[in-house]
Amino acid sequence: MEPHELIGELRAESGPSMVLLVLDGLADIPTAAAGYRTPLEAAATPNLDKIAPESAQGRLVPVAPGITPGSGPGHLGLFGYDPLKTIVGRGVIEALGVDLELAPSDLAARANYATLDESGVIIDRRAGRIPTEQNVELCERLKSIGPIEGVSITIRPGRSHRFVVVWRGADIAGPLTDSDPGKEGYPIREVQPVGDDPRNIKAARVVNTFWKAALEQLGDCRPANGVLLRGISQRPEITPFPERFGVRAAAIASYPMYRGLAHLVGMKKIPTGETPEDLFKTYADIKGDYDFAFIHVKAPDMAGEDGDFDAKVAAFEAVDRALPALLAESPAVLAITGDHATPVSYKSHGWQPVPVLVKAARAGCDGLERFTERTALHGSLGTIPSRDLMAILLASAGRLAKYGA
């Protein structure tokens, strides 16, 4: 038996309330340039400091040592799924990011406008990064492509040259290979099924018919006279989060991708605002109807991606200022962590373990003075895979029975 199968057997059907507060990109690394402090260490966090001694701390490994997770694997781990087994395709992630809801059999692709020469060879895979307004106009053209073999098509523009395509039909299945050869100097590739399932074969036929129809629509639109498709996939088949952990789960997140990821695992999306105050106010409003809330704060990750140390400090300080409102709602278990590191010095995601704090009567008091990358190293939870956090939250809520007599 796998440890994670145990949880299904041991979990209660209901119990005390739990909050998973995700500060996106939380973890960082000290650098000489920043005086050997991380943004979390540099931030003034009086409210976090108050709860730190009476909480347990530890560190979460999102995927595996040295592996930098995208937002999908990062969140799936926190939601208790093994990100090496539960794969969310790139097309699905993009669809969630533009707020498209996906039915189980829907096929989604990440699409680029591209430039083709007269012979159909790709000479710019990003169509000179056309402005978003032009992208929106082109997507309107593509919407005229009607159903193909009974499969309907949804087009949604993203930023610059990027857009999303979703194919919906009862008898199609992914994944398919990319039509994007990955470099200039080659023609667009026919997509291929990966198996011999007739639904997979039909899907490939439909998608190939689609992109050829798209080229006809775009004939005179150079530099955006081509379309490249990648990550053509369906949502993963999973046991929904509420069923798996015996919780009524709400997702309080303002960014589409995170709302979408939470919805993908079966959480209920709650409309909310963007600031920590907004998010915590929403929690106060809905907490009577749910016993698990995932709250997502985007700002630390954006600051990290921008390489802006001060902005990352400010993002943590904003959360800290709002924290008393969340604490006033007295969730029985409060976990604060991140989905991955976004070191300021990287300007991108990092592979480092992510500090986690768990405040709950049953979690114990580590007596640590703050909550930072370095204090977390000394916490009683140790360094564990992100996907094990849910078991600790359920146990801290007294919602997991004993294993064996």
Add this chain to the structure above:
Amino acid sequence: MEPHELIGELRAESGPSMVLLVLDGLADIPTAAAGYRTPLEAAATPNLDKIAPESAQGRLVPVAPGITPGSGPGHLGLFGYDPLKTIVGRGVIEALGVDLELAPSDLAARANYATLDESGVIIDRRAGRIPTEQNVELCERLKSIGPIEGVSITIRPGRSHRFVVVWRGADIAGPLTDSDPGKEGYPIREVQPVGDDPRNIKAARVVNTFWKAALEQLGDCRPANGVLLRGISQRPEITPFPERFGVRAAAIASYPMYRGLAHLVGMKKIPTGETPEDLFKTYADIKGDYDFAFIHVKAPDMAGEDGDFDAKVAAFEAVDRALPALLAESPAVLAITGDHATPVSYKSHGWQPVPVLVKAARAGCDGLERFTERTALHGSLGTIPSRDLMAILLASAGRLAKYGA
């Protein structure tokens, strides 16, 4: 190859002596109510303090993060078996707890007296928790139920409404489903085989014949006119501990369940007393005949289950006072740990990692001043699964060869 398969290849046939001293329920969590100390931190342990600096420390995870182990999984992990793969059924645990020895094909069940109404519907699954004396009398009645299809039956009363049934025959096999529907308002269920093995099918038939005969015997004994059977199982098939690790292994434990668990894996049960002095004296008496001794101290777990902080402190202090007698016998390797946490604030088992101390010339000296939950976090052994401890003990005894050239 699994790491645990390596040990069979690398282990020596004999070597220096090892002692595994298990303080049941050792680990705890600091709480505000107890001044942010654990019982182990609060206890005066001058003798432990003396050996702490010259020992290695670390923490053991009995099953997986967040998973609270019963005594079975807790001990199997310490004995080097994966408690997610080596499953000891509830019936087997109960049989061990009343000092019954089980042959490999014996089937054991945990049984309850229950109250049935006139139509056979269960109206109290615990028969009003009848006194143990009445239980003993009723069990005498049931002993009149003779062999069924050549399968002999052993009945052993437990406390209150609980008893144990063992079926012995060459051609029966478990596991079977429960006859206990798990709630009142339903009739007793026929037990079912879980596969189509003829021995499994015969076992189900015999067990169903048994409980119907038992109802006839108990006809006029209301409120104890019913019998419910749960966890009907055989002992797991395992490589015996002495063979697996190349040791002559003795179990020095006064409580039947722990003696039984050790016997189940093939250790020799040694008669002993209940106090640490008794246990350590027994070790001194038998150490010439064995090179591995499992010594089990029950008191810390009982204090934890009672929610009695001072009693848990006193249990550790009693072990500490007796410790010089054990040290005087100079085992080459001495490990001190627990099978699981029993936090005083839980009054039940907990999921937390358990501190471990290994004193051996080859284990290294961590220089830590005490042996507690918090010092163990800083030990050189790190936080590892309980089932890895045996490899460390063998290595510390110089009894494991190098892997590969």
